[in-house]
Amino acid sequence: MRRLIDPPKVEGGLVLVTALAGIAVNIAAAVCLSKANRSSLNVEGAYQHILNDLFAFIGTAVSGLIVVLTGFVQADAIATLVVVVLMAKAGYGLLRESGRVFLEAAPAHIDPDALGDRLVREPAVTEVHDLHVWQITSGQNALSAHVLVDDAADCHTTRRDLEKFLAAEYGITHSTLQVDHAEHAELVGAGAGHCEDAHGPVHRAGPHDH
Structure with missing residues (x-):
């Protein structure tokens, strides 16, 4: 704030030339990083760092030009505050x-409730509960769930189909599915023979409470 109230002398021309050089370098770096896999937080962090440097040099160039044209030296401090907000x-x-x-x-x-409702619409699936979705690291998601299927369905085939569906539609390639037969229609439910204390919502075909 002291630089706003009592700003030091600013060499506008030198500031402008230095800022233009910085803009050129950071544009080149940003173009290179934009082609990388930015689903990684490490890469995204580096990209954001370069962008902030670019914005800082643009702000510096604008403030340097203002100082050269008008002599308003507070422009340098104002540009700094704008860059701080962006950072x-x-x-x-x-x-x-x-x-x-x-x-x-x-x-x-990913909305876990919406995902659970979508899973029960898959062939042979009658119920999904104990559904958990989380991030292992940036770009890698995991899922676990207990799935009940029709008595006539093949549990292994259903599990493989669900794994393919999760990978294709949600990008979830790390899934752990416990697939069991529903013993018969009246026993389908978290409190009747399967997971008496289900963790989280129970998803069934048709209207149901979450």
């Missing part, structure tokens, strides 16, 4: 995503 925004996004990994939360783009 805080990028940092918050990275912390939020890394927090999902540390807390083993569901990926942001």
Whole structure:
């Protein structure tokens, strides 16, 4: 804030030339990183770092030009504050995503309830419970669930079909599915012979409570 109230002397021309050189270097670096696999938080963090540097140099160039044209030296401090806000925004996004990994939360783009409802619409599936979806690390999601199927269905075939479905539709390639036959229609349910204390919602075909 002192630089806003009592700013030091700023060499606008030197600031502008230095900023333009920085812009060129960071544009080249950003183009290279944009082609990498940004599903990795490490790569995304590096990319955001380069972008923030680019924004900083753009702000510096603008402030340098203002100083050269108008002599308004406070422009340099104002540009710095704008860059700080952009850095805080990028940092918050990275912390939020890394927090999902540390807390083993569901990926942001997957709603476990909606996924459970979708699974029970697959052939032979009558119920899904004990459904858990979490992130192992950035770009790698895992799922576990207890699945009940029709008595006439083949458990192994159903499990393989569900694994293929999860990989194709949700990108979940790490799945652990316990597949059992529903003993008969009136016993289908978390409190009747299967998982008497089911963890989380019980998903069945047709209307049901979560």
